[in-house]
Amino acid sequence: MCFTGIVTDLGTVRSLRQGAVTRLEIVTTYDTADIALGASVACNGCCLSVVEKGPDWLAFEAAQETLNVTTLKDWQVGHRINLERPTKVGDELGGHIVAGHVDGIGTVVVAAEDRGSLRLTIEAPENLAKYIASKGSVTIDGVSLTVNEVAGRRFGVCLIPITREATNLGKAMVGQRVNLEIDLIARYVARLLGQDGN
Incomplete structure (x- = not known):
């Protein structure tokens, strides 16, 4: 599932x-x-x-x-x-593979309007930040998003108008805590390379 x-x-x-x-x-x-x-x-x-x-x-x-x-x-x-709801066999994979297992909690540190879109900067826990890469995928409050940039523990994403309307992230505010799930592929690669701390 x-x-x-x-x-x-x-x-x-x-x-x-x-x-x-x-x-x-x-x-x-x-x-x-x-x-x-x-x-x-x-x-x-x-x-x-x-x-x-x-x-x-x-x-x-x-x-x-x-x-x-x-x-x-x-x-x-x-x-x-x-x-x-869970994806069924044969369904279109519109975002990326998400397990529904939250890895940790991030905090919104910037929420800026940008011509109808909303740019968010999230600060991730230190143990998760290493798994988040520019142009990679991350799940924020259940929403699959592409990472635009990374700086230390902080990373940026952009919500286009349709995503703002269809999700609760459209009203995200500075200081708000959000659920984070890192990309499964990043997790497994780190495990294979012995860089996951386990």
Whole structure:
């Protein structure tokens, strides 16, 4: 199972309850009759399993480990969430191969308008920065984007108008935390070269 980083719905958090696990319900335009319990959905890039559903909503549960490595603990009722269902065999690979396993949290340090597009500069954790290369791919809150430039731990991406409209990154602000997933190929190459620290 994999995703492509092409958001297919903008959901809205309608309830969020914390406990031994965090339970959240997200309103969606998906045909929920076509989504089985236990099915996976990428929510801001984090692969979560459907535990309950209604005519226009899906419920998920997240354990503490997920809260530790994602921005899910920042979510509140009313927040817009990028949603993507898994790719099926034969589907077009519109973005790049995305696992739905968030590697860490980045921070928006620059958000600048550019003739209808939005240029973002993200600061990545030090342990992830080495995997991010100019003209390579990175997933930000579940959105597959091309890296425009890299400077140390910071990298830049550009959201064209259609991406701004179709995802929640169109309203990204300085200081906002975002989920990051590095390119799987970069991860495996680093592993083969013994540069992943393991």
